Amino acid sequence: MSTRKIQIFDTTLRDGEQVPGCKLNTPEKVEIARNLEKLGVDVIEAGFPISSPGDFKSVVEISKAVTEPIVCGLSRAVVKDIETAAEALKYAKRPRIHTGIGTSDSHILHKFNSTREEIIERAVAAVKYAKRFVEDVEFYAEDAGRTDNEYLARVCEAVVAAGATVLNIPDTTGYCLPHEYGAKIKYLKENVKGIDKAILSTHCHNDLGLATANSIEGVIHGAGQIECTINGIGERAGNTSLEEVVMIMRQHPYLNLITGVEAKMLYPISQLVSEKMQMFVQPNKAIVGSNAFAHSSGIHQDGVIKNRETYEIMDPSDVGVDQSLIVLTARSGRAALAYRAHKIGYQLTKDALDEVYERFLAIADRKKEVYDQDIHEMMKDVKIELSA
Ligand code: KIV
Numbered sequence: 001m002s003t004r005k006i007q008i009f010d011t012t013l014r015d016g017e018q019v020p021g022c023k024l025n026t027p028e029k030v031e032i033a034r035n036l037e038k039l040g041v042d043v044i045e046a047g048f049p050i051s052s053p054g055d056f057k058s059v060v061e062i063s064k065a066v067t068e069p070i071v072c073g074l075s076r077a078v079v080k081d082i083e084t085a086a087e088a089l090k091y092a093k094r095p096r097i098h099t100g101i102g103t104s105d106s107h108i109l110h111k112f113n114s115t116r117e118e119i120i121e122r123a124v125a126a127v128k129y130a131k132r133f134v135e136d137v138e139f140y141a142e143d144a145g146r147t148d149n150e151y152l153a154r155v156c157e158a159v160v161a162a163g164a165t166v167l168n169i170p171d172t173t174g175y176c177l178p179h180e181y182g183a184k185i186k187y188l189k190e191n192v193k194g195i196d197k198a199i200l201s202t203h204c205h206n207d208l209g210l211a212t213a214n215s216i217e218g219v220i221h222g223a224g225q226i227e228c229t230i231n232g233i234g235e236r237a238g239n240t241s242l243e244e245v246v247m248i249m250r251q252h253p254y255l256n257l258i259t260g261v262e263a264k265m266l267y268p269i270s271q272l273v274s275e276k277m278q279m280f281v282q283p284n285k286a287i288v289g290s291n292a293f294a295h296s297s298g299i300h301q302d303g304v305i306k307n308r309e310t311y312e313i314m315d316p317s318d319v320g321v322d323q324s325l326i327v328l329t330a331r332s333g334r335a336a337l338a339y340r341a342h343k344i345g346y347q348l349t350k351d352a353l354d355e356v357y358e359r360f361l362a363i364a365d366r367k368k369e370v371y372d373q374d375i376h377e378m379m380k381d382v383k384i385e386l387s388a
């Protein structure tokens, strides 16, 4: 099986920024975009230019600030939206307009009060109009996750014939199961005439906690691009998390899927986005959470001290985290205490360790975590000899 490079389409600044209360100003967005460029993403979705003058300005400034990635602007399948996106992208070296319309029966009926045939006409017209401004036009079939596959294939075929270069298949409501989403991508790959002229893209939401699994199923079944955000931020339960999909492909080389992402930047950029958006990262978040490389139970600590690989599937430094943490709690054993004490300058004999461990347990039962300062305190009045 030959290796395929999967395009990473970052939408932190568009779908990610739809998180309530997380508005960024233009300089903050430009700073994040510059870091996304260093991270090595292939596409930056910089905003939704028609949505506000601030968003328009951010897309203009990001277009000027980055040169390597494609810069993308969102629009609905509406003439004014497309014109505004084109205008905002005019300084981009590699512009892309991302236009589309809802294709599920629910969207067709309740949002558009329309018919399936009319939606295809509007989709085609939008792609053709966007092509007047830029060569690279991505089409999104909103709520594709709940759109029946046969109809979705007809929509895709029509927009590819109209010139769409990328077909975005969003699971907008995060409803699909991984095998269903994978089958959808496979079906499109096998049934859309002209599909070789376009890249299929995943765009998964996390309402059931399946965004990462669905995106991976999507690329396994032929998608060539993943749309995702740093820290998985986004509307409701968020979008696919960039750091998760990148590391899954990297840690499972037999998948033969690679990306251009510089993994060592994952933790620093996660921190940057968290700080700018004032949205903390949950401690147990995969890859970038503060506990992602922290070990607190005695059995695990003993294993990790002997050999990191016993309980770690990645080297923390590969994702830009300094080192694994041995957290001292009431569940820690002697090995962890001796290890931590050694790190701060105490070489404990066996007897000394026994005595200090008793003191440690008494403190650990009172406190959630035992810190280096507590260890120094414990050592102060230990009567037995210590070789420091
Ligand atoms: O989730 C979604 O369907 C979207 C589209 C606008 C691409 O974000």
Ligand code: ZN
Pocket (backbone or CB within 6 Å): 015, 170, 172, 203, 205
């Ligand atoms: Zn979305």
